[in-house]
Amino acid sequence: MTMNTFLSILLSISFLYMSSIYTFEHTSPQRILITGGAGFLGSHLCDRCIQEGHFVICADNLSTGRLENIEHLLNHPNFVFLYHDVCDPFDAALVVDQIYNMACPASPPHYQKSAD
Ligand SMILES: NC(=O)c1ccc[n+]([C@@H]2O[C@H](COP(=O)([O-])OP(=O)(O)OC[C@H]3O[C@@H](n4cnc5c(N)ncnc54)[C@H](O)[C@@H]3O)[C@@H](O)[C@H]2O)c1
16 A cells, blocks of 8 residues: 555545534534524524524513514424513523523614613
């Protein structure tokens, strides 16, 4: 076996090993908390995370968001909706791997109203 053949076999093995690690990391299901998940951006993020096979907890107080945005996910086995205001503490038993915070009114009339 020439040195070139040996090196190319070694490279192929390393590549296969690296791609298996990459695939594992990106398919391993995560528990993801999305606050403001019933809003415009949050609901799309919920969709994306569910599509990728993750377990999603969507917490929202529905101040500007709508249940209609996540209606199609409500019966999904990997999806939980939590009616919750992020100004209040979460139950300590809530253990998650990732948190995305979208819980903020986007338009000035809404967030100025919240400031009152
Ligand atoms: N929409 C955009 O194009 C855009 C662009 C850049 C940044 N952002 C930012 O992203 C965030 C989300 O934007 P959006 O367009 O999805 O707004 P949105 O109003 O549709 O969503 C906000 C969600 O948060 C919820 N929420 C608000 N206060 C809450 C609280 N105290 N507890 C729990 N839930 C609460 C609302 O009910 C709603 O579902 C905002 O901070 C906005 O400024 C939005």
